[in-house]
Amino acid sequence: MSKKRPLSFYLLAAFFGLFVLFLYGPFSAIFLLSLQGPEGQLTFPMRGFSFYWLGEVFQQQRVGDFVSAFQRSFLLGLLVMAITVALSVLAGMAFRSKFWGSNLIFYLTISSLIVPSILVSLGIGIVFSLLGIDNQWYSSALAGHLTWTLPFAFLIMVGVFNRFNPSYEEASRDLGANDSQTFWQILLPLIAPSLIGVGLFGFTLSYDEFTRTSLISGENNTLPLEIFGMTTNVTTPALYALGTLTTAFSFLLIGVAVAAFQLLSHRQEG
Structure with missing residues (x-):
């Protein structure tokens, strides 16, 4: 006979269900409104059912450009992911042993998580202007995102190497x-x-970063900035479809990362 579950199990299960509902409940409205017919509006009730607005995302919009903004965010996320993984591994290896000034460097690194992000972006914008470098998504925005992703990745890799x-x-x-072969x-x-977890973490932090990008992205918006700018102009459910x-x-990214993680884990066990 199966063992009877305690009352605490059902209470925790109910709490978890409410937690998931809190996270994804608001999105359900967006999902439903994105599946309206061509005459759909921005509020309920729904007007028909179709995938019309999902296709409209890839067409020219009245204001803004979803496709170009997505491409910029995707490429920026890949750059941030690659640099974050490489530098965090090097930093984690360096902190496997004590060296002079290591504590100071450690606290300076994680202090970027405490400083208000708007101040970080302002500082980066000023520095790039003084250096005569135009604020663009591939330069100043890249620098701004790294101030956000590197401290997190650094802390993760320090923990990984401490257990190694x-x-x-x-x-x-x-x-x-x-040493190289080792x-x-x-x-x-x-x-x-x-490293898969660190890479996914760095990519997602960059992909949806808004505050640090708002002042240093230049004239070309990333996807979060494009969405924000279109919330006051878009009058169709295309924004919901996006x-x-x-x-x-x-x-999809999470699924790929989980599959890669399991594959590597099985190889290590084998």
Whole structure:
């Protein structure tokens, strides 16, 4: 006979259900309104059912351009992800041992999470202006996003390396491997699942970042800025359809990351 579950299990399950409803309940309205017919409006009741507005996202809008803004956000997210993963690994390896000034560098790194983001973006914009560099999504926006993603990734990698067993590296060196071979053939494969999480985290933080981008993106908007600018101008459910598509894209990224994580985990176990 199955063991009877305690009352606390049902209470926690109910709380979790309310939590999920709180997170995704408001989105359900966006999802439904994006599936209206061509005569659809911005509020209920729904006027027909079709995928018309999902297709309209890829067409020329009265105001703004969804496709170009998505491309800029996607490319910027990939750049931020690659740089974040590379620098966080190097920083994590450096902090495996104490060195002079390590505490100061540590606190300076995480202080970016405490400083108001609007001040960070203002400072970056001023510095780029003094250097004569135009504020663009691939330069100043990239710098602004890295001030947001690197501290998080750095803290994660410090935790990963604190739990890493150095005996693997010692065994590799005993077998004649040099430092480069030990890193690429032993250390990197072992921490690869963690790097997937760091990469996904960095990409998503950059992909939906608004505040740090608002003052330093130049004349070309990223997707969050384009959406914000169109909320006061768009009079069709195309904006709701964009929300549906970007949410589906986010779940797709999560699925790919989970599949890659499981694949690497199975290889390590094998």
